[in-house]
Amino acid sequence: MKNIRNFCIIAHIDHGKSTLADRLLELTKTVIGKDLQAQVLDNMDLERERGITIKSHAIQMDYNYNGEKYTLNLIDTPGHVDFSYEVSRSIAACEGALLVVDASQGIQAQTISNLYMAIEHDLEIIPILNKIDLPGAMPEEVEDQIIDLLGCKREEIIRASGKTGDGVDLILKAIVERIKPPVGDPDAPLQCLIFDSVFNSFRGIIAYFKVVNGTMKSGDLVKFAATGKEYLADEIGILRLDMEPRKSISAGNVGYIISGIKTSREVKVGDTITHVQRPCEKAIAGFEEVKPMVFAGVYPIETEDFENLRASIEKLQLNDASLTFQPESSLALGFGFRCGFLGMLHMEIIQERLDREFNMDVITTVPNVQYRVYTKKGDIVEVHNPSGLPDQTLIDKIEEPYIRASVITSTDYIGSIMTLCLGKRGELVKQDYISGNRVELIYNMPLAEIVFDFYDRLKSISKGYASFDYHPEGMRESKLVKLDVLLNGEPVDALSTLTHIDNAYGLGKHMCEKLKELIPRQQFDIAIQAAIGAKVISRETIKAVRKDVTAKCYGGDISRKRKLLEKQKQGKKRMKQIGSVEVPQKAFLEVLKLD
Amino acid sequence: MSALYIHIPYCASRCAYCAFYSSTFEGNRKDYIEALCREMDLRKEYLKGESVRTIYLGGGTPSQLTIGELEAILNHACSVFDCSSVEELTVEVNPDDVTDEYVQGLRSLSVNRISIGIQSFHDDELKTINRRHSAAQAIEAVACIKRNGITNVSIDLMYGLPGQTLDLWRDNLQQTIQLEVPHVSAYSLTYEEGTRLTRLVSGGELKPVDEDTCADMFSLLREQLSAAGYVQYEISNFAKPGMESKHNSSYWNETLYIGLGASAHSFNRDSRQWNISNTRVYIEKVLSGANDFFEVEHLDLDTRYNDYVMTTLRTRKGMDRAHLKSAFGETLYSYCMENAKSFLSNGLLEIEADTLRLTEKGIFVSDGIMSELMKV
Numbered sequence: 001m002k003n004i005r006n007f008c009i010i011a012h013i014d015h016g017k018s019t020l021a022d023r024l025l026e027l028t029k030t031v032i033g034k035d036l037q038a039q040v041l042d043n044m045d046l047e048r049e050r051g052i053t054i055k056s057h058a059i060q061m062d063y064n065y066n067g068e069k070y071t072l073n074l075i076d077t078p079g080h081v082d083f084s085y086e087v088s089r090s091i092a093a094c095e096g097a098l099l100v101v102d103a104s105q106g107i108q109a110q111t112i113s114n115l116y117m118a119i120e121h122d123l124e125i126i127p128i129l130n131k132i133d134l135p136g137a138m139p140e141e142v143e144d145q146i147i148d149l150l151g152c153k154r155e156e157i158i159r160a161s162g163k164t165g166d167g168v169d170l171i172l173k174a175i176v177e178r179i180k181p182p183v184g185d186p187d188a189p190l191q192c193l194i195f196d197s198v199f200n201s202f203r204g205i206i207a208y209f210k211v212v213n214g215t216m217k218s219g220d221l222v223k224f225a226a227t228g229k230e231y232l233a234d235e236i237g238i239l240r241l242d243m244e245p246r247k248s249i250s251a252g253n254v255g256y257i258i259s260g261i262k263t264s265r266e267v268k269v270g271d272t273i274t275h276v277q278r279p280c281e282k283a284i285a286g287f288e289e290v291k292p293m294v295f296a297g298v299y300p301i302e303t304e305d306f307e308n309l310r311a312s313i314e315k316l317q318l319n320d321a322s323l324t325f326q327p328e329s330s331l332a333l334g335f336g337f338r339c340g341f342l343g344m345l346h347m348e349i350i351q352e353r354l355d356r357e358f359n360m361d362v363i364t365t366v367p368n369v370q371y372r373v374y375t376k377k378g379d380i381v382e383v384h385n386p387s388g389l390p391d392q393t394l395i396d397k398i399e400e401p402y403i404r405a406s407v408i409t410s411t412d413y414i415g416s417i418m419t420l421c422l423g424k425r426g427e428l429v430k431q432d433y434i435s436g437n438r439v440e441l442i443y444n445m446p447l448a449e450i451v452f453d454f455y456d457r458l459k460s461i462s463k464g465y466a467s468f469d470y471h472p473e474g475m476r477e478s479k480l481v482k483l484d485v486l487l488n489g490e491p492v493d494a495l496s497t498l499t500h501i502d503n504a505y506g507l508g509k510h511m512c513e514k515l516k517e518l519i520p521r522q523q524f525d526i527a528i529q530a531a532i533g534a535k536v537i538s539r540e541t542i543k544a545v546r547k548d549v550t551a552k553c554y555g556g557d558i559s560r561k562r563k564l565l566e567k568q569k570q571g572k573k574r575m576k577q578i579g580s581v582e583v584p585q586k587a588f589l590e591v592l593k594l595d
Numbered sequence: 596m597s598a599l600y601i602h603i604p605y606c607a608s609r610c611a612y613c614a615f616y617s618s619t620f621e622g623n624r625k626d627y628i629e630a631l632c633r634e635m636d637l638r639k640e641y642l643k644g645e646s647v648r649t650i651y652l653g654g655g656t657p658s659q660l661t662i663g664e665l666e667a668i669l670n671h672a673c674s675v676f677d678c679s680s681v682e683e684l685t686v687e688v689n690p691d692d693v694t695d696e697y698v699q700g701l702r703s704l705s706v707n708r709i710s711i712g713i714q715s716f717h718d719d720e721l722k723t724i725n726r727r728h729s730a731a732q733a734i735e736a737v738a739c740i741k742r743n744g745i746t747n748v749s750i751d752l753m754y755g756l757p758g759q760t761l762d763l764w765r766d767n768l769q770q771t772i773q774l775e776v777p778h779v780s781a782y783s784l785t786y787e788e789g790t791r792l793t794r795l796v797s798g799g800e801l802k803p804v805d806e807d808t809c810a811d812m813f814s815l816l817r818e819q820l821s822a823a824g825y826v827q828y829e830i831s832n833f834a835k836p837g838m839e840s841k842h843n844s845s846y847w848n849e850t851l852y853i854g855l856g857a858s859a860h861s862f863n864r865d866s867r868q869w870n871i872s873n874t875r876v877y878i879e880k881v882l883s884g885a886n887d888f889f890e891v892e893h894l895d896l897d898t899r900y901n902d903y904v905m906t907t908l909r910t911r912k913g914m915d916r917a918h919l920k921s922a923f924g925e926t927l928y929s930y931c932m933e934n935a936k937s938f939l940s941n942g943l944l945e946i947e948a949d950t951l952r953l954t955e956k957g958i959f960v961s962d963g964i965m966s967e968l969m970k971v
Contacts, residue, residue: 523943523960546810548960549783549830557860558846559867559892562901565966573971580937 001252002181006073006210007126008090010115011100012108012467016130019162020100020171021074027168028061028072031241058196058208058239058254065176072175073210073254075195077114082343084113084471085290089195089270091117092286093210093254096124096179098171099146103129103137103159106438107145108467109408115149124179127152128171133161145435182210184251189280190214190222192273197264199318205261208239208254209273212284215250216273222259225272225283231259264321290322292340293401293472294347294451295384297328297365297494298354299336301576301585305360306335312358313337316350323350328385332494332578333363338385341367344451363576363588365494369448372399372475386482386496392533399475401447404429407458409466411437416461424449425500444473446500483508485515485591486529486536490579494588508538511591516540518587523548526581597645598845599676601631601668602856603657604874607689611725611795612753614787623878627856628664630881632671634855634870634888637881639675641853641863646677648850649842650684656712658692662700669704672855683708683841685749690728693736698743708747708840709740710780716770717763720756723801724792730770737774749778749840754812756784757792757801764812768819777838781816782831783809810959817955828911830958847906866893897970900927904968908961913952927970934968 011017025031057076062069077090091097097118101107118125127146129139143157158174160167192209200206216222220233235258237245249255261267269290272283300309310327317323324340341347347367354360370384374396383389405426409417418428418441426443433439450470458466483504485495499507508530515528519542526542550561575582605624650672657665665686672678685708686701693711701709713733715721721729728736740748750771754764771779786793786803795801804812817827825833832843845852854860858872868891871877880888894902900923907914920928935951938944943957943964953961 523963524941545806545960545963547783547806547813548962549813549958550785550962557869558862558902558906559860559869562898562905562969565905565962566901566969566971568962568966569969569971572967 001184001186001250003068003070004073004181004252005070005096005175005179006075006094006182006252006254007096007098007175007179008075008077008094008118008123009098009100010077010111010118011130012102012105012111015100015102015105015108015111016162017076017100020098020128020130020160020168021076023162023165023168024072024074024172025059025061027165027172028063030059030061060238060240060254063172063176065173070176071253072172075210075254082293082341082346084117084469085288086196086269087114088117088286089193091121091123092270092284093193093195094118094121094123095182096126096175098175099125099127099150100130101128101142101146103132103139103142104134105465106138106142107149107408107434109406109440109469110467112149112408112440113406113469113471125150125152126171126174126178127157128167129157129159131161131163132159132166133164141436145438148435182252184211184213186213186215186250186252188213188251189278190216190220190273190275191280191284192216193284194224194267194269194271194273196269197267197321199264203258205264205267205318206243207257207259207261207267207273209257210254211249211251213251213280214275215248216255216257217248218245221276222257222273223276223279224266224268225274226268226287226289227266227271229266230276231261234258234260262318264318268321290342292322292324292370293343293447294341294367294369295338296341296347296367297330297333297336297363297385298325298339298351299330299333299363299365299494301361301363303334308358309337309354309360309362312354312360313339315358316353320350322346330365330387330494332492333365333576336363340384344455361585363494363585365588366497366591367451368498369401369446369451371401371480371498374398383498386498387493389482389498397477398480400478400480402444402473402476403447403450403470404473405443405445405450405468405470407441407443407466407468408434409439409441409462411439413462413466414439414441417441417458417466420454420457420461421445424454425502445470446476446478447472448498448500481532483511484531485511486527486531487515487519487578487581487583488527489529491531492578492583495591504532505537508532512538512540514591515587516542518590519581519583521545522582524580596648596850597642597676598842598850598852599642599647599650599672599678600842600852600854600859601650601652601657601672602655602854602859602870603652603660604655604857605659606654606656607659608725608727609791611723611791612784612787614790623875624660624664626878626882627874628660628667630878631668631856633881635671635675637886638853638855641861642676642851643863644677645851646680648680648682649845650678650681651842652686653710654687656689656692657686658688658697662697662704665701666704676853681705683747685710685840685842687712688736688740690733690736693739695739695743698740698745702744707745708749709745710749710751710778711736711740712751713737714751714753715756715759716767720759720763723757724753734770734774737776746777747838748776749780750774750776752779752781753784754781754816755804755809757796757803759804759812761808761811761815765815765819768816772819772823777835778840779820779825779833780831781820781833783813813959817958826911827958830909830961847910849903861889864894866891868892896923896927899923900931901969904931905965908951908953908965908968911952913947913950916946916949916951919951930970931968938964938967 009017059074061072063072075090075093077087158167158170191213192211194207194209196208198206218236222233223230235245236249236255237243238255270287274280300306313325322342325337328338329335351364354362370382373381373383375394376396421443426445429442429444431441458468479501480498481501481504483497483499484491512528512530524544528540529536530538575584684706686706687710689712716730718730796803820833827833828839852862857874857877860869868889870889877888935944945954
C-alpha cells in the first residue's frame with residue numbers, strides 16, 4: 001500500500017487537464033502511441049466535442065522511481081458545476097490533487113471551489129502551471145495567484161506544458177514524493193467508496209470504487225449500504241486503458257466491480273460496498289442522494305413516438321442515474337415526461353444524446369426549479385411544473401431554492417457583473433480580492449435566476465473571462481406568480497413559467513416579443529398574450545400572411561412547382577400544432593433566451 | 596386530344612428577371628430547327644396517336660425567328676403529328692418584333708392567337724427589368740396585330756416590380772383594359788436565383804416591393820379586370836368569357852402534352868420529362884442520335900395526386916371531387932378532405948356542388964393551402 005498514490009486533477013475547462021493526463025499516460029507507458037486517441041479520458045463523443053468531462057473516469061499507471069515500482073491511480077473528475085457532487089466523491093477517494101492552472105488565464109471560480117473541496121478532504125495539493133509554452137503565458141503573475149491561494153512556496157509550483165511534455169516527469173516525481181500513500185487496514189471489514197459507475201450494454205453496470213479498508217476478492221458476496229442490495233462480485237479488477245480482471249483488490253487501491261447490476265439506480269455514487277458476511281460498522285461518510293435541480297418537460301414531436309421516447313429515456317437512465325423522469329401530459333404537447341436534471345448543461349446533454357443515440361427529436365419546455373408550496377390547510381407540496389401549482393387562493397406561501405454563487409472576474413467587469421447579479425435578485429455576500437486585479441464575488445441568488453441565461457450573459461459581459469460556480473443554499477420564501485402565455489386566447493401550458501412578481505411584466509413582454517419573432521406568419525392573425533391569472537400584461541399580434549401565391553408554371557413545368565410546395569409542407573412538419581397555431585419546435589426553448 | 600409545345604430559346608437581350616433558358620447567341624439557329632424536327636421524328640409515338648388540339652410556340656422569343664423558319668418547324672410538326680384538328684395555334688411575340696408584314700406572315704401559317712410580352716406600360720419599369728421595347732411600341736404592336744386580323748390576343752403583365760407603386764400598377768391595368776384584348780396573364784415578380792434582378796436586390800441597389808403592397812396589387816388586378824368583364828379562370832390568367840387559353844388549360848386538366856426543344860416539358864400521364872436546357876448540348880445530342888437529352892420523372896399515385904391538387908386548385912373550375920375519388924381512390928380522397936377541413940371552416944376553401952375550390956380569400960394564400968393538402 002505504501003507504493004500506491006491516488007490523485008485527481010483539478011482544473012478549469014480548457015486549462016489542459018485532459019492533455020496533461022494523456023502525457024502522464026504516455027510517459028508511464030500506460031498507453032502506447034497507436035492507442036493514443038487524443039484525450040483518452042474523454043471517451044464519449046460528446047465529451048470530446050465539448051472539450052469537457054461529463055462522467056468521471058479512472059485509470060491506473062505503473063511508475064518506476066528510485067528502483068521501486070509505484071501504482072498511480074488517476075481519478076478524473078467532471079468539469080462543470082452541474083456535477084459538483086460527483087467531483088466531491090472523486091476527491092474523497094484521493095490523497096492528493098494536481099491543481100492545474102493555465103499560465104495565460106489564471107485561477108477560475110470552478111478551480112477554487114474544487115480546490116477548497118480537496119483541501120477539506122486533506123488532499124496534498126501539487127500546484128502546476130500549465131501551458132507555459134503559450135505566447136500569452138504570465139507565469140509570475142499566475143504563480144502569485146497560486147501562492148496567495150495556497151500559501152505554498154514558489155518552488156513548489158511545477159511549470160509544465162501538456163502540449164510539449166515539459167515538466168511532466170517532474171509531476172510524476174512529485175506525485176510519488178509529495179502525496180501520501182493511502183491509509184487503511186487490508187484485514188479490517190471491507191469498506192469501498194463508489195465514486196462512479198458506467199453502463200456497458202453487455203455487462204450491465206460497472207461500478208468504480210476505492211477500497212478504504214479490507215480486501216475484496218472475486219466471487220465475494222457484497223452489499224451496497226445505501227440500497228441494501230446484495231450481489232456476487234462476478235468480476236473485479238483494475239482500470240487500465242481497458243479493464244484488467246484481478247483476484248483481489250486491497251485497501252488503498254482503486255478498481256471496478258461487475259456484478260450483474262442492470263440499472264444505474266442501484267449504484268449510487270458515494271455509496272459504500274461491504275461484505276455480507278463481515279460488514280463494516282458504518283458506511284463511509286458524505287453519501288448523498290443526487291437531487292435534480294432543474295426540471296423540464298420532454299415531449300416527442302410526433303405524438304406516436306411517446307413509447308419510443310420512454311424506451312430511450314429509460315436506456316439513458318441506465319447509465320445516468322442523475323436523470324429522473326415521470327410521465328406527464330400537456331394540453332399543448334400531448335404526452336411526454338417531466339425530467340429532472342442536475343443543471344442546464346446536463347439538460348442539454350440529455351437532449352443531445354436523445355437525438356444522437358436514439359434519433360429522438362424532442363421538444364424541451366421552459367425549464368424550472370422545484371418550488372415548495374405551503375397551502376393554507378398546512379400541506380407542503382413540492383412543485384416542479386408550473387401547471388402543478390395549486391390555486392392562488394389556496395396558497396399560504398411559496399419557497400424557492402437559493403444558491404451561493406461564486407464569480408471570479410477581472411476587476412474590469414465588476415460593475416456590469418454586479419448589475420447582472422442584481423437584476424437576477426442576487427444579494428452580495430462578500431467580495432474578496434484574490435490578487436492584483438482579480439476579485440471573487442459571492443452572491444446569494446435564487447437558483448431559478450441562473451437556470452436560464454445567467455451563465456451565457458456572464459460570459460458575454462466579461463468577454464469570456466469571468467468564471468462561475470454555485471452550491472445549494474436552502475429555501476427562501478418568495479413572491480412568485482404563474483405567468484401564462486396564450487396563443488389566440490388559448491393558454492399554452494408548455495410555455496407557462498413561475499416567476500418572481502417583480503420580473504413578471506418584463507418577462508411577459510419579452511416572451512411575447514420573442515414569440516412574435518419565432519412564430520412564422522400564418523393564414524390568420526395570431527394574438528400572443530402574457531397573463532397572470534385573468535390579467536393580460538402584454539400582447540403582440542402576428543399579422544396574417546397576405547400573399548402566398550406562386551405566379552406561374554413556366555411552360556408546363558409542373559414538377560418544379562410541386563416540389564416547392566412539397567418542401568413547404570415538409571417545413572411545417574417540424575412545427576407543433578397548438579390549437580390552430582403552428583409553433584416551431586425551437587420556440588419552446590428559445591423564448592426565454594435574451595439577445 | 597393532346598397539346599404540342601415548341602420552345603424557341605433565342606432572345607435579342609436577356610430580361611433582368613429571367614431564369615428561363617434562353618440564348619442571346621443566334622449562331623446555331625439553323626441547327627436548332629433541324630434538331631427540333633429530328634426530335635419530332637424521334638418522339639412521334641409520344642402522343643399515342645391522339646390528335647393535337649393546341650400548338651404553342653413559346654420562348655425565349657419565337658418572334659426572333661423568320662416566318663420561313665417558323666413555317667419549316669410547323670410543317671414538320673404537321674407531318675409527324677396529327678394536326679388536322681388544331682383549334683388554337685399561339686405564338687409568343689415581343690412588341691418590337693411586330694410589323695404588319697410579320698403578323699400577315701403568322702396569319703398565313705394559321706396562327707390564330709398571339710401572346711405578347713408587354714409586362715408594363717411604363718418605360719422606367721421596362722428599363723428596370725431590361726425589356727428592349729417601349730410602352731408606345733407595345734401599344735402600337737397590339738393595334739398592329741388586331742388590324743392584321745388576329746383578334747385573339749393575350750397580354751403578359753408583371754407586378755411587384757422594384758420601384759412600382761400601387762398607382763403605377765393601376766395605370767398599367769387601365770392601359771391594358773383600354774386595349775380591349777380578350778386575355779391577360781399577370782404574374783407577380785419572383786426573384787429567381789442567378790438573375791440580374793436578384794443580384795441587384797441582394798446588393799441593395801434595388802428595393803423589392805413588400806408583401807403587403809404586392810397583396811394590394813394582386814387585389815387591384817382582380818378588382819379592375821373583373822370590373823372590365825374578365826374572369827380569373829386561373830390564378831395568373833384572366834379572360835373574357837369563352838376566351839380562355841385552351842393550351843394553358845391542358846397543363847392543368849391532365850391532357851397529354853409534348854414539349855419539343857431545349858428545356859421543354861412533356862407529360863404522358865405516367866411520367867413527366869424535360870429536355871436538357873442547354874441549347875448547344877441539346878442540338879449535339881439530338882443530331883447525333885443520342886437518346887439522353889432529357890430527364891424523366893415517373894409519377895406514383897401520391898405524386899399524381901399532388902399534381903392534381905396543385906393544378907386544379909389553381910383554377911376557377913376547381914377540383915372535381917367525384918373525379919378525385921374515382922381516379923385516386925378512397926384513401927387519398929379522405930386524406931384530402933380531412934386536410935381541407937380547417938380551410939373550409941375558416942373560409943379559404945369552399946365546396947359548391949361537387950367541386951372544391953379556393954375562395955377569393957383563399958387565392959391569396961393558395962400555396963399554403965395546396966401544400967397542406969399534398970401528401971408528403
